Amino acid sequence: MAATLVSKNQSFQGKQYVYKHASPTTQCGMTFGVYIPDHEPDEKLPTLFYLSGLTCTHANFMEKSGFQQYASKHKIIVFHPDTSPRGIDIEGDSDSWDFGKGAGFYVNATVEKWAKNYRMYDYIVKELLEEVAPSVAPIDLGRVGIFGHSMGGHGALTIGLRNPEKFKSISAFAPICNPITVPWGQKALTGYLGPDQTTWQPYDASEILKTYQGPRREILVDQGASDNFLEQLKPETLKPTEHAGVVLRIQPEFDHSYYFIASFMGDHFEHHARILKA
Amino acid sequence: MAATLVSKNQSFQGKQYVYKHASPTTQCGMTFGVYIPDHEPDEKLPTLFYLSGLTCTHANFMEKSGFQQYASKHKIIVFHPDTSPRGIDIEGDSDSWDFGKGAGFYVNATVEKWAKNYRMYDYIVKELLEEVAPSVAPIDLGRVGIFGHSMGGHGALTIGLRNPEKFKSISAFAPICNPITVPWGQKALTGYLGPDQTTWQPYDASEILKTYQGPRREILVDQGASDNFLEQLKPETLKPTEHAGVVLRIQPEFDHSYYFIASFMGDHFEHHARILKA
Numbered sequence: 001m002a003a004t005l006v007s008k009n010q011s012f013q014g015k016q017y018v019y020k021h022a023s024p025t026t027q028c029g030m031t032f033g034v035y036i037p038d039h040e041p042d043e044k045l046p047t048l049f050y051l052s053g054l055t056c057t058h059a060n061f062m063e064k065s066g067f068q069q070y071a072s073k074h075k076i077i078v079f080h081p082d083t084s085p086r087g088i089d090i091e092g093d094s095d096s097w098d099f100g101k102g103a104g105f106y107v108n109a110t111v112e113k114w115a116k117n118y119r120m121y122d123y124i125v126k127e128l129l130e131e132v133a134p135s136v137a138p139i140d141l142g143r144v145g146i147f148g149h150s151m152g153g154h155g156a157l158t159i160g161l162r163n164p165e166k167f168k169s170i171s172a173f174a175p176i177c178n179p180i181t182v183p184w185g186q187k188a189l190t191g192y193l194g195p196d197q198t199t200w201q202p203y204d205a206s207e208i209l210k211t212y213q214g215p216r217r218e219i220l221v222d223q224g225a226s227d228n229f230l231e232q233l234k235p236e237t238l239k240p241t242e243h244a245g246v247v248l249r250i251q252p253e254f255d256h257s258y259y260f261i262a263s264f265m266g267d268h269f270e271h272h273a274r275i276l277k278a
Numbered sequence: 279m280a281a282t283l284v285s286k287n288q289s290f291q292g293k294q295y296v297y298k299h300a301s302p303t304t305q306c307g308m309t310f311g312v313y314i315p316d317h318e319p320d321e322k323l324p325t326l327f328y329l330s331g332l333t334c335t336h337a338n339f340m341e342k343s344g345f346q347q348y349a350s351k352h353k354i355i356v357f358h359p360d361t362s363p364r365g366i367d368i369e370g371d372s373d374s375w376d377f378g379k380g381a382g383f384y385v386n387a388t389v390e391k392w393a394k395n396y397r398m399y400d401y402i403v404k405e406l407l408e409e410v411a412p413s414v415a416p417i418d419l420g421r422v423g424i425f426g427h428s429m430g431g432h433g434a435l436t437i438g439l440r441n442p443e444k445f446k447s448i449s450a451f452a453p454i455c456n457p458i459t460v461p462w463g464q465k466a467l468t469g470y471l472g473p474d475q476t477t478w479q480p481y482d483a484s485e486i487l488k489t490y491q492g493p494r495r496e497i498l499v500d501q502g503a504s505d506n507f508l509e510q511l512k513p514e515t516l517k518p519t520e521h522a523g524v525v526l527r528i529q530p531e532f533d534h535s536y537y538f539i540a541s542f543m544g545d546h547f548e549h550h551a552r553i554l555k556a
Contacts, residue, residue, distance in 0.1 A: 009533060009535055009537040009538075010502070010504070010531040010532045010533065010537065010538070010541070011537040011538075011540070011541055012540075012541045016537055063341065063342050063536070064341050064342065066344035066347070066540065068537070068540070068541075069344070069540070069541075224288075226288070253288040254288045255287060255288065257287055258341070259287040259288065259289040259294055259346070260287075260288070260289075262289065262290075262344065262346070262347070263288070263289055263290045263346075263347075
């Protein structure tokens with residue numbers, strides 16, 4: 001299904017677009033943003049997928065992170081999708097800010113009530129990356145990375161590590177690192193996947209890292225030392241292994257906000273550019 | 279009256295604050311933001327005042343312009359006030375988005391209905407700059423500049439040129455340059471000052487420039503070529519004189535949005551830093 005243009009703004013040396021499209025994966029309309037730097041005709045560009053945190057739409061990152069200047073500088077396309085299905089009504093999907101709308105947690109739900117629509121994992125990994133993205137941007141599918149914030153940091157780590165053939169570089173801002181052990185994660189995973197915790201493991205970055213055997217990854221993680229949600233995030237559970245290095249930087253005085261994200265956005269683009277353009 | 283802290287966030291190498299205070303000038307509570315770069319004890323820093331456009335509060339600039347990275351880099355304090363009195367109700371102050379709340383136009387109103395509160399000119403030039411700012415930040419009153427966007431570009435140009443002893447550097451993004459000749463300006467100036475157009479001249483940058491005799495100023499103005507509001511802005515009316523140079527840059531494809539502002543924010547900080555730190 002072709003994506004429809006919602007808005008277009010010149011930003012640095014490139015254009016910030018918003019599109020909507022009917023998604024077969026989530027069975028509803030989905031909105032996403034994409035920044036495309038100026039480029040030569042026929043030029044394919046490295047591309048990043050940014051996954052947002054709880055309560056966000058596609059827009060927060062676009063308006064508050066200042067990422068466009070770095071995407072422009074490094075000539076990297078950036079896709080930034082929504083955080084859940086929208087425009088459908090499932091009983092309970094708006095009762096809390098950490099479950100349902102704005103809180104898809106990047107899983108494929110198996111609990112019947114949510115299973116039809118809450119398939120954000122497949123939406124990102126299959127539909128958006130492989131079908132929609134190439135239809136709107138000159139994406140080089142061999143040079144794709146992923147990053148995100150908080151719930152979206154969890155999404156970036158889990159999706160990136162489970163699909164190393166698709167995502168060559170990974171980073172995160174204040175990610176939920178060990179969701180199976182914290183209230184946000186337990187609520188979401190119980191709700192979307194049911195009580196059998198063995199089904200939760202593929203959605204827990206710290207657990208995935210323990211058995212990750214894919215190509216070597218160097219993961220950059222920034223974490224604010226004054227983040228009010230530290231007990232939900234547990235960055236210390238992200239243990240480096242033979243196959244995956246973890247550069248965890250604890251940033252004094254920074255909190256969980258977009259002021260924190262914006263302050264280190266340049267470093268994350270340097271990280272991804274170094275790997276994707278090597 | 280002491281300002282009360284509303285919020286504080288670490289951002290780059292400095293802190294983004296929001297304060298509120300009871301203003302004797304506007305006879306109501308006023309909210310403003312200020313970014314203070316890290317500095318030595320007793321160090322006084324050059325300072326910029328940023329005036330926002332129609333419908334904005336103190337917050338748009340803080341959240342969407344990405345200015346903090348440049349303020350941090352150049353070690354410049356930045357104050358960004360609200361665009362009108364708030365929290366009072368005057369009949370007609372919310373009927374339109376281009377007059378009343380969010381649209382103070384940086385004038386001292388003389389029409390009785392507005393004259394008590396709508397005194398944004400004095401609020402910026404006297405109260406905020408001279409009384410409030412020094413109470414919350416280590417401002418060097420000898421190194422102060424002013425800039426703004428759209429209605430706030432109008433404010434920056436008129437306030438800057440009328441108070442050269444207070445503001446040493448001036449720049450603007452898509453300013454309203456000749457308000458006495460365009461619908462936005464005529465509506466506001468009639469409403470706040472009444473029909474006698476001789477009282478409007480001190481609030482029209484193009485008119486002020488014609489007779490400006492103060493110390494030499496170099497004014498940087500960026501204007502998007504695809505700005506939907508060009509006929510309200512009239513950048514071509516800003517004529518350089520012996521006492522004031524105008525560098526007007528027409529930026530292809532850019533519109534009136536914060537994507538435009540963010541794209542050239544770095545250049546404006548370079549401009550102000552060059553003058554204030556000379």
